Amino acid sequence: MPKTIGSINEKIKNGSSVVVTAQQFTQMAKSKSLEELAEEVDVVTTATFGPMCSSGAVINFGHWEPGIRMEEIELNGVNCYEGLAAVDSYIGATAESRYDCTYGGANVIEDLVTGKDLHLRARGKGTDCYPTKEIDTWINKDTVNEFYLFNPRNGYQNYNAATNSTDSIMYTYMGCLLPHNNNVTYSTSGELSPLLNDPFFRTIGIGTRIFLGGAQGYVVWNGTQFNTMQNRNDKGVPIGSAGTLAVIGDAKQMDTRYLKAAYYYKYGVSMFVGLGVPIPVLDVDMAQHLAISNQEIETEVCDYGRKGHPAILRTNYAQLQSGFLEINGEKVRTAPMASLNRAREIAELLKQWICKGEFFLTEPVAKFPKDSSVKTMTQRQRDTQ
Amino acid sequence: MKKRFTLRFAPNLVNQPLVSKLVRSYDVEINILNGDVSSGKGGMLVVELEGKPDNLKEAEKWLKDIGVVVSPMSKDLIFDSEKCIDCGACTAVCNSGALSLDRDWKLVYDSDKCVVCALCVHACPLKLFTIA
Numbered sequence: 261m262p263k264t265i266g267s268i269n270e271k272i273k274n275g276s277s278v279v280v281t282a283q284q285f286t287q288m289a290k291s292k293s294l295e296e297l298a299e300e301v302d303v304v305t306t307a308t309f310g311p312m313c314s315s316g317a318v319i320n321f322g323h324w325e326p327g328i329r330m331e332e333i334e335l336n337g338v339n340c341y342e343g344l345a346a347v348d349s350y351i352g353a354t355a356e357s358r359y360d361c362t363y364g365g366a367n368v369i370e371d372l373v374t375g376k377d378l379h380l381r382a383r384g385k386g387t388d389c390y391p392t393k394e395i396d397t398w399i400n401k402d403t404v405n406e407f408y409l410f411n412p413r414n415g416y417q418n419y420n421a422a423t424n425s426t427d428s429i430m431y432t433y434m435g436c437l438l439p440h441n442n443n444v445t446y447s448t449s450g451e452l453s454p455l456l457n458d459p460f461f462r463t464i465g466i467g468t469r470i471f472l473g474g475a476q477g478y479v480v481w482n483g484t485q486f487n488t489m490q491n492r493n494d495k496g497v498p499i500g501s502a503g504t505l506a507v508i509g510d511a512k513q514m515d516t517r518y519l520k521a522a523y524y525y526k527y528g529v530s531m532f533v534g535l536g537v538p539i540p541v542l543d544v545d546m547a548q549h550l551a552i553s554n555q556e557i558e559t560e561v562c563d564y565g566r567k568g569h570p571a572i573l574r575t576n577y578a579q580l581q582s583g584f585l586e587i588n589g590e591k592v593r594t595a596p597m598a599s600l601n602r603a604r605e606i607a608e609l610l611k612q613w614i615c616k617g618e619f620f621l622t623e624p625v626a627k628f629p630k631d632s633s634v635k636t637m638t639q640r641q642r643d644t645q
Numbered sequence: 646m647k648k649r650f651t652l653r654f655a656p657n658l659v660n661q662p663l664v665s666k667l668v669r670s671y672d673v674e675i676n677i678l679n680g681d682v683s684s685g686k687g688g689m690l691v692v693e694l695e696g697k698p699d700n701l702k703e704a705e706k707w708l709k710d711i712g713v714v715v716s717p718m719s720k721d722l723i724f725d726s727e728k729c730i731d732c733g734a735c736t737a738v739c740n741s742g743a744l745s746l747d748r749d750w751k752l753v754y755d756s757d758k759c760v761v762c763a764l765c766v767h768a769c770p771l772k773l774f775t776i777a
Contacts, residue, residue: 436737438738445734445737524770532730532770599730600733
């Protein structure tokens, strides 16, 4: 009988599900056939813990008495979005404090998750229904109504590696790139990475329940810059950035072990987001995708020192994770930007949740688009109509 | 015995064969950890000297006698390892190999290898390195 999400959930409920991490599954595939694996394993857990700039949180502060229609909202000096209803706001991870450029929205979110008190200031026009013109107070996650993460783009399916051919060091979102191609940085958890294990989005879609920042969250849309047109290798793996996820989860239940503010020197603030996605082993086709190894996942090394970041060579994650790579005959050090150690921890934790019957799989409510490409912004004239 | 020094010298000393003199006359092995030497400008070398204690002392004396400013490396890298998330970003810039990832992808800091170049201070996204 073919496996379904329903039959797998039935097994999770009665404690008989077989769950392994994506790395364990890849290891198992060396000694067992895909047919055997598809039969034996029910769920494979995937994870990543890397800096994801397109993250942020929705906060509803609760109404002031007498009411205020909040504008110029600041939390610990970090600007929050004011263009929603009276006391709703969104704080983006990369927004910087007006007092300290190394402290930003990601820090505000982390501090709130920790339970700290944060300084809230806002102004209002003073309307008939919202007369208050200024507030200055302290909030924390227990004083506000909703506080949930809503990240428009997380979990890139794949990403280029970076190097720098110029004469001087470059400080980028891919870390410090030494001059003369003296290092290469990469930022994907390879064979453990969620979207590389379901490369055609057969099981991951809108509504998929996931691990997000230490709590249960959901995929709510395809991520921004969702690209299905990226070149793929013969294993179906896109070579470079492709699919992405938009995710939501209750930040009040999260844990800062899996949600960490980061500051990249001369770049700015970002946030490490812990993301774990369970993938059901529905059939041999899924088993084949899940058996993917670092050797089979390729990406391009791009030169961040040249305009347009042109690719200079193609490599794979087995090579990148080995710690060295050859560029123009020279041995060059490679270094990750995302924590593989913590990604493994997340995959293990998600596995435990499922084994203990605390986490159930979901059928996507709707699938991601199949024909999405990424546009660029250009200087153009207004269309005449 | 191993000792680390920063050697600073005036332009007129740039042409002296410091390294070979140290090796030949004092039987001291020299490991250059960092350096900035150019003719006309003088120079700076961060070195690790290895040899018998007496030889090291003699070598240090000779360097001072010829006009090299010899300062023992006093700066230390302080690493707040408890907050480390093992991302590995610092390993991208650590040429001395003091910062590396082990088989479990945990960050390992070997202070013996650190030359206090300070590149990791800016490389760490959690700001966990400071120089003292």
